Amino acid sequence: MSMNWSTIGIWSLRILAALILLQTLFFKFSGAEESIYIFSALGMEPWGRIGSGVLELIASILILYPPTTFIGAALGAGLMSGAIFFHLTKLGISVKGDGGQLFIYALLVFISCILLLIIYRRELRDTLKLIFPKNN
Numbered sequence: 001m002s003m004n005w006s007t008i009g010i011w012s013l014r015i016l017a018a019l020i021l022l023q024t025l026f027f028k029f030s031g032a033e034e035s036i037y038i039f040s041a042l043g044m045e046p047w048g049r050i051g052s053g054v055l056e057l058i059a060s061i062l063i064l065y066p067p068t069t070f071i072g073a074a075l076g077a078g079l080m081s082g083a084i085f086f087h088l089t090k091l092g093i094s095v096k097g098d099g100g101q102l103f104i105y106a107l108l109v110f111i112s113c114i115l116l117l118i119i120y121r122r123e124l125r126d127t128l129k130l131i132f133p134k135n136n
Helices: 005-029 033-041 047-064 066-091 101-119 121-131
Strands: none
Touching (some): 005 066, 005 101, 033 047, 033 066, 101 121
């Protein structure tokens, strides 16, 4: 199997998004102080913390499995758009003195997922056509 720059770039986007999503799961599932603080401030503790963690785990797996990358990227972009929204409206860029690290992670995952959606736009379009067929 020969690797070209396109393949390396796509796998880099997949791995970046999945690693960040998977890395934050430990804090969500272990009930880390910062995670509890965030979801309490949003009025979503504990169900929001656990629920978003489960969805992020699913998104990570889907992103890493090539036939489902576009589904995982769509889920990841949706989750991160929510995270970015809450950072900009309720939490602030820096949360508990993290210097904006969580916000930057959300942006990196969001951008990676959007780029993957652009790369896999044909697969996404074909799947949407199956789900929402035109009625003539």
